Amino acid sequence: MTLDLRGRLDRLALMAPSIGQCAVAAALAWLVAKDLLGHPRPFFAPIAVLLSIGVGLGARLRRVAELVVGVGLGIGVGDLLISSIGSGPWQLALVVALAMVVAVLLDSGSLIVLQAGSSAVLVATLLPPSGTGGLDRMVDALLGGVLGLAACALMPASPAAIVRRHASAVFEALAAALDGTALAVERADPELAAETLEEARGTQGMIEQFSGALETGKELATISPVRRRHRRLLLLRYENAATPVDHALRNARVLARRALVALDQGASVPDGLAPALRQLSAAVLLLRDELAAGREPAGAREAIAAVAAAQTGARTGFSADVMTAQLRSIIVDLLQATGSDREHAAASLPPLAD
Numbered sequence: 222m223t224l225d226l227r228g229r230l231d232r233l234a235l236m237a238p239s240i241g242q243c244a245v246a247a248a249l250a251w252l253v254a255k256d257l258l259g260h261p262r263p264f265f266a267p268i269a270v271l272l273s274i275g276v277g278l279g280a281r282l283r284r285v286a287e288l289v290v291g292v293g294l295g296i297g298v299g300d301l302l303i304s305s306i307g308s309g310p311w312q313l314a315l316v317v318a319l320a321m322v323v324a325v326l327l328d329s330g331s332l333i334v335l336q337a338g339s340s341a342v343l344v345a346t347l348l349p350p351s352g353t354g355g356l357d358r359m360v361d362a363l364l365g366g367v368l369g370l371a372a373c374a375l376m377p378a379s380p381a382a383i384v385r386r387h388a389s390a391v392f393e394a395l396a397a398a399l400d401g402t403a404l405a406v407e408r409a410d411p412e413l414a415a416e417t418l419e420e421a422r423g424t425q426g427m428i429e430q431f432s433g434a435l436e437t438g439k440e441l442a443t444i445s446p447v448r449r450r451h452r453r454l455l456l457l458r459y460e461n462a463a464t465p466v467d468h469a470l471r472n473a474r475v476l477a478r479r480a481l482v483a484l485d486q487g488a489s490v491p492d493g494l495a496p497a498l499r500q501l502s503a504a505v506l507l508l509r510d511e512l513a514a515g516r517e518p519a520g521a522r523e524a525i526a527a528v529a530a531a532q533t534g535a536r537t538g539f540s541a542d543v544m545t546a547q548l549r550s551i552i553v554d555l556l557q558a559t560g561s562d563r564e565h566a567a568a569s570l571p572p573l574a575d
Contacts, residue, residue: 269365295340392509403498469554
């Protein structure tokens with residue numbers, strides 16, 4: 222789907238710190254490898270920077286380890302075989318296959334396998350083995366990885382800001398799903414319910430990005446001496462909320478789908494469903510704001526608990542009962558996202574009628 226201009230600019234703003242880190246660290250890696258270490262063509266060093274930082278989120282430490290091991294494997298296998306059997310199409314195929322097979326046997330990480338194969342290609346074609354070339358390339362890869370991590374640690378890229386931005390997108394998507402379903406029910410509009418369901422179905426990527434952002438934020442807080450103070454902040458604000466909010470969004474999709482079916486068939490919906498969904502939507506946005514500000518989400522918890530207390534537990538038909546069950550599940554999920562345990566969250570709801 223084509224992003225609008227605002228969406229593209231927002232994405233650029235999010236990626237700008239990583240782009241700056243990549244640019245500065247790549248240039249520095251080239252200078253160090255070429256001028257200080259005396260390597261004539263140290264292109265593995267800036268490449269390693271790009272792979273270790275990337276413009277994505279999460280698992281940077283693992284990427285660096287996979288990068289160095291993969292490059293080492295590719296170079297080692299390439300140097301060993303090409304120096305013995307020479308260069309050519311079948312030699313290239315053999316070298317790449319062997320390097321990737323060894324990488325798969327050692328580790329399932331895709332970066333190790335790809336780096337082993339690509340490094341073997343370079344050795345077999347552009348950079349035939351000579352002297353200490355293989356060792357130099359391995360050193361370049363390690364240098365680039367280390368400088369990439371150093372750039373993450375020392376250059377400004379706030380882990381709190383990374384997590385906050387992605388968390389806000391998830392909270393806003395959940396609030397929109399609740400609001401859209403409420404409006405569809407109020408208007409008895411199945412087309413609007415279908416549109417809301419379609420939008421809600423496209424939100425799983427946001428959850429995955431939020432999880433990656435959380436992983437990256439914790440990683441940055443670990444490796445950066447100037448970011449460690451954010452570790453507690455990140456854990457307390459967002460880590461405990463991530464899974465319950467994911468569950469709430471999944472339950473909101475099920476609720477939207479059942480509302481669509483009910484509206485299509487002219488079936489009844491629970492009394493008070495739309496107002497409850499609107500109140501939960503507002504509570505979700507309040508939860509977003511309280512977490513972003515570093516406050517205890519007491520206001521959101523109180524607002525969600527008020528919705529829970531207003532439930533009657535009445536049964537009025539199959540579709541209505543399914544929607545009631547999903548509404549109750551969302552309430553429990555959101556209370557957990559504010560810090561309540563599941564037992565207390567469930568106890569806030571009145572029992573269902575027999």
